[in-house]
Amino acid sequence: MVTPLTCRNYINGQWLTAVAGATLESRNPANKREVIATFPRSTGTDVEAAVVAARQAYQIWRLVPAPARAEYVFKVGELLSKYKEELAQLICREMGKPIAEARGDVQEGIDCAFYSAAEGRRLFGQTTPSEMPNKFAMTVRMPIGVCALITPWNFPIAIPCWKAMPALVCGNTVIFKPAEDTPACATKLVEIFAEAGLPPGVMNLVHGVGEEVGKALVAHPHVDLVSFTGSSETGAEVGSICGQTHKRVCLEMGGKNAQIVMEDADLELALDGAVWGAFGTAGQRCTATSRLILHQDIKEKFTAMLKERTSKLRLGAGSDPNTQVGPIINERQLQRISQYLDIARAEGAKVLIGGKIATEGELENGYFFQPTILDEVTPQMRVAQEEIFGPVVALIKVNSFEEAISILNNTKYGLSSSIYTRDINRAFTAMRDIEAGITYINGPTIGAEVHLPFGGVKQTGNGHREAGTTTLDIFTEWKTVYVDFSGSLQRAQIDNRE
Ligand SMILES: NC(=O)C1=CN([C@@H]2O[C@H](COP(=O)(O)OP(=O)(O)OC[C@H]3O[C@@H](n4cnc5c(N)ncnc54)[C@H](OP(=O)(O)O)[C@@H]3O)[C@@H](O)[C@H]2O)C=CC1
Numbered sequence: 001m002v003t004p005l006t007c008r009n010y011i012n013g014q015w016l017t018a019v020a021g022a023t024l025e026s027r028n029p030a031n032k033r034e035v036i037a038t039f040p041r042s043t044g045t046d047v048e049a050a051v052v053a054a055r056q057a058y059q060i061w062r063l064v065p066a067p068a069r070a071e072y073v074f075k076v077g078e079l080l081s082k083y084k085e086e087l088a089q090l091i092c093r094e095m096g097k098p099i100a101e102a103r104g105d106v107q108e109g110i111d112c113a114f115y116s117a118a119e120g121r122r123l124f125g126q127t128t129p130s131e132m133p134n135k136f137a138m139t140v141r142m143p144i145g146v147c148a149l150i151t152p153w154n155f156p157i158a159i160p161c162w163k164a165m166p167a168l169v170c171g172n173t174v175i176f177k178p179a180e181d182t183p184a185c186a187t188k189l190v191e192i193f194a195e196a197g198l199p200p201g202v203m204n205l206v207h208g209v210g211e212e213v214g215k216a217l218v219a220h221p222h223v224d225l226v227s228f229t230g231s232s233e234t235g236a237e238v239g240s241i242c243g244q245t246h247k248r249v250c251l252e253m254g255g256k257n258a259q260i261v262m263e264d265a266d267l268e269l270a271l272d273g274a275v276w277g278a279f280g281t282a283g284q285r286c287t288a289t290s291r292l293i294l295h296q297d298i299k300e301k302f303t304a305m306l307k308e309r310t311s312k313l314r315l316g317a318g319s320d321p322n323t324q325v326g327p328i329i330n331e332r333q334l335q336r337i338s339q340y341l342d343i344a345r346a347e348g349a350k351v352l353i354g355g356k357i358a359t360e361g362e363l364e365n366g367y368f369f370q371p372t373i374l375d376e377v378t379p380q381m382r383v384a385q386e387e388i389f390g391p392v393v394a395l396i397k398v399n400s401f402e403e404a405i406s407i408l409n410n411t412k413y414g415l416s417s418s419i420y421t422r423d424i425n426r427a428f429t430a431m432r433d434i435e436a437g438i439t440y441i442n443g444p445t446i447g448a449e450v451h452l453p454f455g456g457v458k459q460t461g462n463g464h465r466e467a468g469t470t471t472l473d474i475f476t477e478w479k480t481v482y483v484d485f486s487g488s489l490q491r492a493q494i495d496n497r498e
């Protein structure tokens, strides 16, 4: 076993323990006896110090030219590349995902760094004619101020990068509150920001419990923006507190994503998509495929193919290169998935494969759930409506394309979606009629790229899109500027205007 890391808060350029001195620990979900890190259980006092530091730094940082701010972020990208393998190994041990996926998590951070850094030389506004003579009209993007970034554990590097990098390039300062399950990944990431030379107070890290640190940040009057990714329940609470104080808030929450397989689909391709979409990251992605909507003509054949492929998936620790499905993040989530299996059985769904906590051999030491296929699921069942966030996929049979689209749309969520078909008319109709932020044609529901907007409709989000250039609309305010250069003529012009 490796000696546990000691993580600290990072406030005003200093690595600090929590003022109250309490600590928590994170463990390896593939081997719960292994403590990965101890970290501060911060309180409102630590949050206050971070807010003061971020506010002070903001007054200087906002005046640093955007291309110069972007150079720091570019440097972070270079350092992430340098430490990529070390970080990926840490993700495997602390969050549990297979090593290839962990490298992908870091790579997303690298891609985001270079993409965001380039934006430092754009941040385009608009110029437009004024209706008055000798007057110039334009818009410019202005930073918001202090941004609280509250993130989940499932992409411990990529998601914080998606938030922090554009926030910094836009001229904001940030306070990062990572998930309790992945404090070591968060600490290593912030060490990299520090190594890139960011001035004190520009990037702050406050570890702790969501109900304490997260809540204190959301409620703090000098936090100007909250960017949150996590569960719908917490998101609703965050949104409501921000609503009461008119605080800008960006919410990225759950999904109940579906893949449609039509009767004319390339079934091998659709199978690759379904297996990867449903069981990649052990189903712990907000974009995971948790419903497979299958046309009746291919349902039987496709189900057999899926069952066969699923039976061969290798469960294990993410650090083992042979592992295809890693552990569940913690005991609470494991039990939650298990409870959904009870619900599925009680509702009349049939467990085709899997359905249990996996305990064979080494798996007993961690939190593993068997990759699970639920058959004979009907659209209104809870397992067809609620986010399970585990390696569980529900099969729903349909008779037509129209029925498939209607069932896909029939949830409160609207993040990702997919259809496999060779019919271009159906593909375009699906693209138009599916109610989701992301639609893949002949691809799985997962695999977002950093230069395109990411987010969902309905209860998945609150109308924002992370990534792409749309992220700039989260982290900046528009200012409209009129420049009058008529000098002493000005008064007369105003007076003459009818
Ligand atoms: N859309 C997505 O990408 C994700 C969705 N989820 C969904 O969330 C469920 C549970 O996962 P979990 O990580 O516990 O999600 P949470 O929504 O509980 O946590 C997300 C983040 O919010 C923090 N937080 C918790 N409570 C509060 C609060 N009252 N105020 C402010 N911040 C808070 C958490 O801190 P702490 O870790 O200390 O609790 C964490 O940093 C999953 O089953 C899944 O449905 C989870 C991860 C990602």
Ligand SMILES: O=C(O)CCC(=O)C(=O)O
Binding pocket: 154, 155, 159, 284, 285, 286, 287, 288, 445, 446, 447, 448
């Ligand atoms: O695979 C993807 O599309 C991105 C998933 C993601 O960001 C998430 O699950 O939070």
